[in-house]
Amino acid sequence: MTIVPKRLAVKFNLKREPRIQPDDLAPIFQRWIQEHTVDGMLIDVIDYKHVPEGPGVILIADEGDYGYDLSDGQIGLQYIRKRDLPDNLPDALRLTFRQALSAARQLESEAPGDLAFDYLSAKITFLDRMRYRNTSERFDELHDEISSALSGIYGASVRLERCYDDPRFNFALRSTVNGDLPADDVVEGLTKNLTPV
Amino acid sequence: MTTWKEQLADQIPETMGILIDTYEAQIELRKQGKLDEKVFAEQRLRKGAYGQRYDNGQRHDGVQTRQLSYPSGELVKGPDTLWDAPGMQRIKIPYGGLTARQLEVLSELADEYADGILHITTRQDIQLHYVHIDDTPDLMRRLAAVGITTQEACGNSVRNITACTLAGVCHDEVFDVSPYAEAMTQFLLGHDDVQDFGRKFKVAFSGCAGHACGLVKMHDLGLLAQTRDVDGEIVRGFTVFVGGGLGTVPHQAKVLVDFCSEEQLLPLTQAVSRVFARLGEKKNRNRARIKFLVAKLGIDEFRRLVQEELETVPHDDRHTAYLDSLGDFTYEPAKAGMSLNGTAMPDGFANWYQTNVYHQAQHGYSAITLHLPLGDFTAQQGFHLADIARRFVGDNIRLSVEQNIVLRWVADADLPAIYRELHAIGMGDAGAGTIVDITTCPGTDTCKLGIASSRGLTAELRTRLIERINLLPDAVRELKIKVSGCFNSCGQHHVADIGFFGNSRRSGNHKMPHFQVVLGGQWHENAGSYGLAVGAAPAKRVPDVLEALTNRYVAERAEDESFQSWVKDLGRKAIKAMLQPYMQLPSFDDQPEYFSDWGDSRVYTIDDIGVGECAGEVVSLFSLEIAKAESTHFEALLALDDGNFHLADEQAYKAMVLAARALVRTKYLDVGDDYDNIVNEFRSRFYDTELVYDRFAKGKFARYLFKRHDQIPNRVNEDYAHQMMDETQLFIENIHTAEQRINGVIVS
Numbered sequence: 001m002t003i004v005p006k007r008l009a010v011k012f013n014l015k016r017e018p019r020i021q022p023d024d025l026a027p028i029f030q031r032w033i034q035e036h037t038v039d040g041m042l043i044d045v046i047d048y049k050h051v052p053e054g055p056g057v058i059l060i061a062d063e064g065d066y067g068y069d070l071s072d073g074q075i076g077l078q079y080i081r082k083r084d085l086p087d088n089l090p091d092a093l094r095l096t097f098r099q100a101l102s103a104a105r106q107l108e109s110e111a112p113g114d115l116a117f118d119y120l121s122a123k124i125t126f127l128d129r130m131r132y133r134n135t136s137e138r139f140d141e142l143h144d145e146i147s148s149a150l151s152g153i154y155g156a157s158v159r160l161e162r163c164y165d166d167p168r169f170n171f172a173l174r175s176t177v178n179g180d181l182p183a184d185d186v187v188e189g190l191t192k193n194l195t196p197v
Numbered sequence: 198m199t200t201w202k203e204q205l206a207d208q209i210p211e212t213m214g215i216l217i218d219t220y221e222a223q224i225e226l227r228k229q230g231k232l233d234e235k236v237f238a239e240q241r242l243r244k245g246a247y248g249q250r251y252d253n254g255q256r257h258d259g260v261q262t263r264q265l266s267y268p269s270g271e272l273v274k275g276p277d278t279l280w281d282a283p284g285m286q287r288i289k290i291p292y293g294g295l296t297a298r299q300l301e302v303l304s305e306l307a308d309e310y311a312d313g314i315l316h317i318t319t320r321q322d323i324q325l326h327y328v329h330i331d332d333t334p335d336l337m338r339r340l341a342a343v344g345i346t347t348q349e350a351c352g353n354s355v356r357n358i359t360a361c362t363l364a365g366v367c368h369d370e371v372f373d374v375s376p377y378a379e380a381m382t383q384f385l386l387g388h389d390d391v392q393d394f395g396r397k398f399k400v401a402f403s404g405c406a407g408h409a410c411g412l413v414k415m416h417d418l419g420l421l422a423q424t425r426d427v428d429g430e431i432v433r434g435f436t437v438f439v440g441g442g443l444g445t446v447p448h449q450a451k452v453l454v455d456f457c458s459e460e461q462l463l464p465l466t467q468a469v470s471r472v473f474a475r476l477g478e479k480k481n482r483n484r485a486r487i488k489f490l491v492a493k494l495g496i497d498e499f500r501r502l503v504q505e506e507l508e509t510v511p512h513d514d515r516h517t518a519y520l521d522s523l524g525d526f527t528y529e530p531a532k533a534g535m536s537l538n539g540t541a542m543p544d545g546f547a548n549w550y551q552t553n554v555y556h557q558a559q560h561g562y563s564a565i566t567l568h569l570p571l572g573d574f575t576a577q578q579g580f581h582l583a584d585i586a587r588r589f590v591g592d593n594i595r596l597s598v599e600q601n602i603v604l605r606w607v608a609d610a611d612l613p614a615i616y617r618e619l620h621a622i623g624m625g626d627a628g629a630g631t632i633v634d635i636t637t638c639p640g641t642d643t644c645k646l647g648i649a650s651s652r653g654l655t656a657e658l659r660t661r662l663i664e665r666i667n668l669l670p671d672a673v674r675e676l677k678i679k680v681s682g683c684f685n686s687c688g689q690h691h692v693a694d695i696g697f698f699g700n701s702r703r704s705g706n707h708k709m710p711h712f713q714v715v716l717g718g719q720w721h722e723n724a725g726s727y728g729l730a731v732g733a734a735p736a737k738r739v740p741d742v743l744e745a746l747t748n749r750y751v752a753e754r755a756e757d758e759s760f761q762s763w764v765k766d767l768g769r770k771a772i773k774a775m776l777q778p779y780m781q782l783p784s785f786d787d788q789p790e791y792f793s794d795w796g797d798s799r800v801y802t803i804d805d806i807g808v809g810e811c812a813g814e815v816v817s818l819f820s821l822e823i824a825k826a827e828s829t830h831f832e833a834l835l836a837l838d839d840g841n842f843h844l845a846d847e848q849a850y851k852a853m854v855l856a857a858r859a860l861v862r863t864k865y866l867d868v869g870d871d872y873d874n875i876v877n878e879f880r881s882r883f884y885d886t887e888l889v890y891d892r893f894a895k896g897k898f899a900r901y902l903f904k905r906h907d908q909i910p911n912r913v914n915e916d917y918a919h920q921m922m923d924e925t926q927l928f929i930e931n932i933h934t935a936e937q938r939i940n941g942v943i944v945s
């Protein structure tokens with residue numbers, strides 16, 4: 001069985017440039033802390049929007065962080081699971097996707113019509129250079145296991161590609177749902193498949 | 198499963214590896230409740246693993262204070278510091294010098310263990326935030342494998358030794374101070390004479406008197422390069438300053454020695470350290486920096502004591518050994534120097550060239566400054582920058598006390614190309630060293646002591662100033678702004694033209710974040726004079742304060758008049774009157790926005806302030822030393838569990854020697870590391886005198902040590918190893934009891 005990474009992240013990018021500005025995010029995340037809007041023990045909000053293509057604004061929690069992430073020139077919602085990952089990769093992916101999805105849906109509801117995420121595609125980052133070196137060999141080794149786990153999550157087959165060739169970078173994959181499935185159906189399936197039993 | 202420890206075993210220097218293993222064992226002991234929380238806290242701090250805001254398990258969310266229930270429950274990593282609470286890892290980068298490979302590893306760590314950001318401090322360190330303590334041993338191993346240590350990065354120890362960023366390439370320097378800063382770093386790291394300070398000790402080197410770069414006058418120990426003609430030969434040395442510092446009460450350093458030769462540099466530093474360790478305040482941390490000792494004794498008496506101490510400093514080959522290799526300290530540029538001729542200039546290059554490029558003393562080369570917002574950069578920028586460095590400058594990277602990165606040895610002909618590449622990764626901002634290049638401490642973002650949001654204010658001022666930078670008169674553009682989140686001055690506000698430090702005021706039933714305005718500090722001449730506090734304004738009015746000040750300065754200054762001299766001439770009273778309109782406190786009902794800090798939508802509170810760890814825990818030298826013995830004993834137990842009986846025996850023996858050394862050092866600081874010496878001193882001072890005798894067992898426990906020391910076992914089997922473990926445990930207990938009895942702490 002593949003060992004789970006130390007940290008695992010899932011990011012959904014926005015479909016289009018929003019009117020909402022990164023400045024608006026800290027107050028939203030502060031309120032999420034007050035109202036305990038998302039899962040986890042919520043600790044703090046840290047603002048790095050001044051750093052170009054950086055982690056943006058992050059809601060720090062004990063188990064995992066929620067970020068309005070600006071990296072790669074793509075605005076998105078990223079959830080980074082830092083601890084208590086299940087001990088098998090499919091479940092670890094499922095948990096991380098679930099948290100990312102629920103935070104992204106929550107964020108959409110803060111600015112209806114303005115914030116809309118593309119759920120058909122996701123960036124999955126394995127933050128663990130010991131076990132997940134960013135090489136094509138490692139990609140080949142893991143491809144089938146990850147793609148089968150993601151197919152289970154989406155209820156549809158997915159295409160995987162590496163985000164970066166540079167071996168110093170994190171092992172990060174872009175997953176995209178194959179075919180021309182209606183987005184709403186995929187999201188509905190995703191939500192259903194990720195609902196804890 | 199492979200671990201970083203196994204994977205990097207061949208790359209980590211042995212001494213660093215042992216220190217990290219010991220620290221990891223201490224983590225385990227602390228988790229089992231077998232290591233006192235204060236002792237562990239000091240050990241942790243000395244490894245650079247620092248607390249962060251909210252680590253006491255409380256957070257005010259703007260409505261009420263809530264408990265943060267971390268999974269490890271009540272387990273603490275220091276007084277009031279919960280185990281699972283995210284912390285900050287400080288990483289020492291001596292004189293800010295980095296290689297491309299080191300930059301890559303730091304970047305890897307930032308995104309695997311922290312929040313993806315590397316932060317440069319005003320001491321040329323790197324800090325990573327939101328790090329879990331359980332990750333710190335591996336983080337340290339990965340650093341050690343590329344020659345970086347976090348040892349003594351915090352706590353009551355010698356902090357990162359700083360030096361001019363331009364050392365070695367500067368037109369005005371007397372000589373390159375970098376190799377001396379390196380030699381002193383190596384010499385003092387872990388040195389016995391710097392382990393028993395009541396507070397931190399900061400050292401800086403500067404290559405000349407006139408510029409700011411080394412800031413020697415605001416340091417505990419400042420070394421200013423000088424040469425002297427001795428019998429027709431030019432010899433190198435330093436003017437030695439002592440007792441400077443910022444903090445709540447800033448002190449200008451005093452000259453300890455006009456000229457200290459390079460041969461005497463390390464012995465003199467050692468003598469200063471010994472005097473500070475012996476006579477410095479230990480109980481009241483607010484008066485424990487060396488500046489208070491110098492002020493109390495007077496510089497003449499302090500000098501006399503140091504001279505006296507110098508006579509007793511034991512001979513050490515290392516005092517002068519480094520001088521033989523000074524010539525090896527050279528720089529390898531990636532390219533031959535070439536002038537900038539006829540190359541096409543990209544957009545924005547001219548502005549950047551004006552503010553960020555310094556022509557080196559070496560013809561055809563420049564040093565360029567990467568002006569970083571709030572001292573932050575991302576892991577990905579770090580990787581790209583390492584590539585750029587390799588291509589253009591090699592390993593000639595330095596971090597600056599103004600929280601920037603400096604690439605040295607850029608061939609002038611490459612300036613447009615490197616600008617283009619830096620711009621592409623978001624590191625090509627112009628304005629280095631100008632009013633937009635604001636220095637700031639972490640403040641309420643992450644610091645437990647922060648009162649107001651220094652980073653929030655800095656981000657706001659920076660955004661506004663960048664918008665207007667081209668409209669600002671030169672006199673304003675050249676001003677320096679520095680911001681601290683509280684009076685502790687980590688943002689160095691005392692030495693800025695315009696400084697701010699956080700405080701708070703009450704209006705009705707609500708607290709309002711404020712910044713005290715400090716004007717006319719001097720950055721030049723090595724932080725030659727400190728600014729005047731002229732009054733506090735609500736945080737939200739600080740941008741208006743800045744505008745009022747700069748407008749009036751421009752309108753009234755005489756030609757070429759500096760800001761310092763204008764402030765001095767105008768006087769505190771007139772300035773206060775000018776700022777008065779901005780200092781009014783509105784009511785909460787009228788202007789609620791004043792009751793939130795910059796970048797923070799919560800209603801302001803200071804309920805989140807915790808107990809700072811800047812000072813470290815004041816723990817006796819004995820406690821620190823015996824903790825090393827205990828963790829070594831713990832490692833012996835692990836070896837026993839692994840069936841490695843030989844290693845278990847060796848570690849247990851070492852633990853006994855370390856315990857004996859802990860006791861010996863309470864009476865004889867210079868006992869050194871030699872096992873024979875330690876055992877002999879222990880025997881004559883504590884065994885022959887019966888000071889370690891147990892009421893019933895008499896000298897039995899001490900004889901466990903003598904037995905093992907006198908006879909190396911022929912065969913170590915499991916039974917023997919077990920027995921060694923028990924004897925070591927009893928011996929360590931015996932040392933604890935003896936120390937309490939001898940030093941009169943607990944007698945029961």
Ligand code: SF4
Binds near residue numbers: 638
């Ligand atoms: S100046 Fe105050 S707020 Fe800023 S880092 Fe230092 S102690 Fe913290």
